[in-house]
Structure formats: C-alpha cells, structure tokens
Amino acid sequence: MWVHANCMGRGDGTPLNLGIVQNGKGLRTPMTQESHGFCRVECQLAVHMYQGMEYEPYFAAVEEILKRHGGRPHWGKLHTMGPRELATRYPKWADFLRVRVELDPHGGFLNDYLCTLFGLR
Structure with missing residues (x-):
C-alpha cells in the first residue's frame, strides 16, 4: 500500500510518499531482514524535491x-551515508559486496x- 501526501510544513506541495510494506529478503533491501516468527510490516518514506529547488538542508x-530511528537509505537515492555507516545498518553488507564481485x-x-x-575508492 502506498500513500501519497503533500509534505507538511513546507507549503510548496513537495511530495512525500509513505509506504507500508512487508520486510524484504534481498541483500540490499532497506527493510529489516530479521525473522521474528511473524510477518513484520515496516514503513518506507520517500522525500522528493522538484528540480531546481534547494534540497540539501x-x-x-x-x-x-x-x-535516529534506525532508518536506512535507498541506495539509488540521494543520501550522505558512506560505506562504513551503511555496513553498520545493513546486516548483510559484506555478503552483498562478495556477491557483487562474483557476478x-x-x-x-x-x-x-x-x-x-x-x-x-
């Protein structure tokens, strides 16, 4: 299920997408990969800015x-995390890097x- 809403507080209609999803199984999924014996549901949040807008702040x-809440970025989206921080947030980081080299x-x-x-590099 995906919900589309305008970002509150900006007043410019900037899109904010909220998704409620079941946890993922892939090596690089931003969703939790832990098994707790039940279906775990999590939230995906996508923040967008229109082209030409100052997005950095x-x-x-x-x-x-x-x-602060344990969030993990989508690898194809803008973020500031480097490999060391990503490795602490993705439990299968080393596995993914190994498979990447194999493939x-x-x-x-x-x-x-x-x-x-x-x-x-």
Missing part, C-alpha cells in the same frame, strides 16, 4: 531524523557513485 534534516568481477556495472558507495 531539507534532505539533511529528514535524514538526521530517520537515522561482476570486472566492474562492468560500476560507476563513480557506486565505487564510492561500496568503498572501492
């Missing part, structure tokens, strides 16, 4: 709030962003 403030040994799917994100 708003994104930094939202990220700080989410970090892409020559780095054909890497770019500068991913090399930085994965701590390869």
